[in-house]
Amino acid sequence: MADPARRPDNRYGSRPTMKDVATSAGVGLKTVSRVVNGEPGVTPDTERRVQAAIDALGFRRNDSARVLRKGRTASIGLVLEDLADPFYGPLSRAVEEVARAHGALLINGSSAEDPDREQELALALCARRVDGLVIIPAGDDHRYLEPEIKAGVATVFVDRPAGKIDADAVVSDSFGGARDGVAHLIAHGHRRIGFIGDRPNIHTAAERLRGYRAAMADAGIPVQDAWMSLGATDPERVRRAAAEMLSGPEPVTAFFAGNNRVTVTVVRVLSERPRPVALVGFDDFELADLLQPGVTVVAQDAAQLGRTAAQRLFQQLDGVLASPERTVLPTRLITRGSGELPPAD
């Protein structure tokens, strides 16, 4: 019998272990392990005794210890820009569901769009020995992950490709989506179209600008520098950019917004102006259909992005995948009114 004074079972912060259960039930450690894990080879009577001890002591297996011995931790890490951003909600949930189907838990964190913080977080997750990592990159140099990937950490990048390393990536068709959205505006008679996007070093921002240029070129419209503005997506800058494009003798008659944050700010700017200006935004958002007019968007499927990435992650872990690949998911143009307005002049 264990001396209760030396091994207090009910003190806060101390938990009974298999050893305690074994002592209490008068069996060996391995027998407890068998019962806890539902392994065969235990007589019903022994099992009953062990189970009684488990219940009496409030034993719960320590999975951290288990994992140390087994090798895999049955957990995956998700590094995104900001948990509070509505775009990442469905994406996280989709990753979580796939993880759950594989018996894994999700550890996640926000990089706050800071490359250093992304690295810090990703490496902390590696130190916890997550089996794999889903990363929405903030930085553009991921060589810091090379030793980890080499050591067997499955890795998939989402929304934007990895920088300076060869890794799986699942992205939306930013180029094609933007091209289609801008072509839609051109089809409705616009020629002076403004593009407001995120900072040019962000891969998706550059791709969407490329799509804009392609659509304009396809239509034979020479693009003016004043029609393009790339930079931070805070409301102040976007407001300024939009106001400039709307001023002067030849104002733009339509906008293509590079992401949902830009779109929302442009909607606000336009709602304060009398003259109707057309708008197509990249990314769908809630209630876009309830605004007046409804906002036409190029929608990407955030949940599908997350699901696909997580599936590839577990395929890597199962050893099914050969070499890194980029998966490009299609976008979808949803017309709601704002993109079908004719030019005001």
Added chain:
Amino acid sequence: MADPARRPDNRYGSRPTMKDVATSAGVGLKTVSRVVNGEPGVTPDTERRVQAAIDALGFRRNDSARVLRKGRTASIGLVLEDLADPFYGPLSRAVEEVARAHGALLINGSSAEDPDREQELALALCARRVDGLVIIPAGDDHRYLEPEIKAGVATVFVDRPAGKIDADAVVSDSFGGARDGVAHLIAHGHRRIGFIGDRPNIHTAAERLRGYRAAMADAGIPVQDAWMSLGATDPERVRRAAAEMLSGPEPVTAFFAGNNRVTVTVVRVLSERPRPVALVGFDDFELADLLQPGVTVVAQDAAQLGRTAAQRLFQQLDGVLASPERTVLPTRLITRGSGELPPAD
């Protein structure tokens, strides 16, 4: 020297350990530990040799093993209803920030509003030996957590109190917020006011209904059963409930919506009708100000809810807290137009 054939350092899935580093640097295990953890008492020369071995081998400390020895895992669990629900984004992010400030990682998962799944998730997190648990409860019986709490798992409930156990809880003032919102409608001349809320077994739904009743009673308005509808918040049911209250000889002239999902559906219903009907919703939501009219809401501070809960969690872990307590955060009425519409008749 380790035999490279027996201990292949660069094979996928096998990582160098402190022992490998020690062998490679020709020092003892403890010396490596000192260098890795920045402990004093190592000559610069030895430190250099160890660091070189670390870099050459691509060693990264296994925090799971560390944690097993240390006791605390420096991770906390967050169980919420649905990661994809925009309401939980800022809440999660706030919990994450507090955890980060305390050097802890966040493991989170969705209960999908299923009490069984909530329990499964919470206990899985306990098995991983998270230091604490922040729970947005789906169920109303949390006795399953008693052994865990007794064993030292810090626990804080958010948004709704725990059921059948005494535990810390951080909630918004559902009763007061709803009462204020309904009083606001009454002040604008309404007497026939409909209440559409979530299922009555959900604590917040019951509290908000209670607030509605209190405001009506304060104004001396007898409440009719047909004006109150509690149940699932899927669009179909809410639509049906709203349509019924709007029909007949004495339709309601205003709605109080019990949460953001209900509000959004009611907005849709009203946008399809010619006659203006007033609306105040519980919970703020993005773009509420851009709708026509802007939607008046009783706002709760989701980030503050998460921040407060996480802070209490770490206070529990620091042994600062005495007994469980319920913290009630105030709500804020934001007028935007829909709540100030006069009665149509």
Added chain:
DNA sequence: CTGAAAGCGCTTACAG
């Protein structure tokens, strides 16, 4: 300044 031994709570590989 440095390191060998014991131990965290499990599982693995054996032996009885």
Added chain:
DNA sequence: CTGAAAGCGCTTACAG
């Protein structure tokens, strides 16, 4: 059917 020993990769408590 059952269990003792070794080991997962670290840290703790000592001793030199």
